[in-house]
Amino acid sequence: MDVADKLEILADAAKYDVACTSSGVDRAGKKGRLGAASSAGCCHSFTADGRCVTLLKVLMTNVCVFDCAYCSSRASNEGVVRTCFKPRELADLTIGFYRRNYIEGLFLSSGVMRNPDFTSELMIQTLEILRGEYGFRGYIHAKAVPGTSPELIARLGHLADRMSVNLELPSSESLALLAPQKSKRAILAPMRQISESIAEDAESRALTRRRTTVYMANSRPRTTARAFVPAGQSTQMIIGASPESDYQILSLSAALYRSLSLKRVFFSAYLPVNADARLPSTDAIQLNREHRLYQADWLMRFYGFEVGEVIDEAHPFLATDVDPKANWALNNLDLFPVEVNTAPFETLLRVPGIGVRGAKLIVRARRQSTLREAELRRLGVAYKRARYFITCNGAYAGSGVEFSREALHAALAAPIEGGRHGRRVDKALPGQMSLFDSVSTPEKERALGRGRAAQERRALAGVNTGAGTAAGAGAGADPGAGAGAVAEPGRADAARGAGAQERRLIAGSRRAKPTVEALF
């Protein structure tokens, strides 16, 4: 078997790992050394599914002693050809690809050969050839295999730019069911170790860089040690293989960002590759759910949203017909419309149709000219969506649609260009008959049931959450919910405002934020 055959087998096994970013570290080139890295990353190609290829994403080996239900390389799959890269082969291949500008660097994951430590040793050998012998300054992402000893993770971390430990599933119960060899401890311990080492490394670096103490030399050390995981840590979980709700998933990822200072949490829609009784027996891939989760994730990372604002326990699934930001705006109409010429940057970020780039441009442009419709359109703001939530120089721009939750919801959920725009699978219009949307799976029901019970309890306790419910009752389960909400008679604005305020109070009272250990 030659290297190209191995590459095909091991890339095929690694392709279900969605994390493929080369971002987070800026490393200038050096004369006589190969490679550099830029913090924005660079996508070098795009596959037929539209995902980017930025790193050479391969497994070290697809030999695996673990038997995880969802994985194509699991021990009990007998038809799989098993192989393993020699460290030298993989390093040569990486350099060959890099010099042709095919890739930004290497993404090295692995199955577990013999034991986690042996596998990690192989990975370390590869990275040492790359970093040491070839003096490679490009990007390297290394996976930490659960159960690896801390010393090996420390060595790996000094060679790689980014490390990740996969949570695999959004709760430890599902993990115990589907990946019996992986334990909560074996996953969270290396994550915590990496997170603490990054903080420690950054701190000691700051000490040597600045003259913060009188007794330390003013000059920087002659030979600088390689930084520990300078591009930070990420993780990934599979969506749809287990019954967790969006609420659980997003709460967990918020806790990960907060307490382990992760750079990214990746969501991967479950793809059936194995037949197994423990797995859901559906062929429908929850691509739209994955998409909505990423939108919510972006709101938390770049738009200053708290997880409690994006999703709440009473509505554990994100709305399918409108995006999470629009949904939040519809539930908080008392905060709108905002005046684009005076609103602060943080408020502009919360307007549907205005993104980070648009908000920055607005702030920049309005110093010198008054912004009206034409100016906003020129700035590249999605005016069609934003107009319901803004005033331009005092004039409300969204006239023609009643300023009520139901009417605005209908306007925002309408398909773009009558459904002719965008991805082909979305071309079915809402209201048209669809075979799969109405299928309700047991996990949806269970999660929904919990949500309903919570709602009833709250209603009994006399707390009114009714007015601003997130996009109809059963957002995740029932596509008809959106239509139902439209048909509902509108309520008085005052009641809605009160409801929104109340919700904000409730969110505020939950100040004590749960830890990752409690959520996972």
Next chain:
Amino acid sequence: MPAQPEVYDEVAYVYDGTLEGLLSAIFAAYANREDPSDVMREGVMQPRLSQRVSRIETDVAHADRVRRGLCRACGHQAFSAVKKAALSAREDAGTAAYRFVRYAMDSQKKRDCARCRKRATCSGAQGRGPCPKQRGRALSDVTHPAVEPLFRIARAVDQECEHMRQFIRFEHLTSDEADVWFARCNPRDSVIPLVMGHFVERFSVQPFIIYDENHHLAGVFDGSTWYLVRTDDPATSLLELPGHAADEAAMQQAWKRFYRTVAVESRYNPELRRHFMPKRFWRNLTEMQEDSQALVVKTRS
């Protein structure tokens, strides 16, 4: 000094397509006290009805004066935007740059320096020159009709630069006396000068050539410095290329197999791929060189 132009006298300036030419044209507009309605590259100019066409000779000294004046009054970012406009393929890029410079220089208002903390040391104090505090203002007035076209053009050129950083593919060529990495590309705008720095930084160990088929321009890195070579007659200049290195075919094959393997069939979405990787780049992408049958994922049965 030419005679005062008539009221309905329309004039268009034609320059040679270089940055220096564009800056010379801008200089000429001020020197001749004219307001050209079009500033265009040679070859794309189509005079309007009753429009006078005036050909502006490139003068490096004039261009340098415009550059210095623009940097002083509007900052280096404004100059960089004008530079990108000169490299852009759009026909109205020259006009947009000229309009912007006119607007930016005109909008330099006299400021009252009485209460300014820096009035003692400022180069522009008491109306002696442009106020440094207003330097970035012209370009950030993005919605102004004189600024917006240039802003868009500069952004489009930036985008094309990013495409080049993404989609340039090197081939290793060797012969007895030469050892070089060669890449062909077909950018819409002539962005080779803007991206050479990026490639020199990361591939400083390998001499390379990036050849722009559309503009017949080659960026050459010889191992220590890089320079641009104009090859307006492609027939003579590219005959000397050495053959592929021994492992080149194997590497290309491995890359193509890798590329095909990592696509997940059940997420097949060619529209998204075309969105990120426009088809016009495909002919110079190694992984898209295969016959079209192999690229199409077998019908989703």
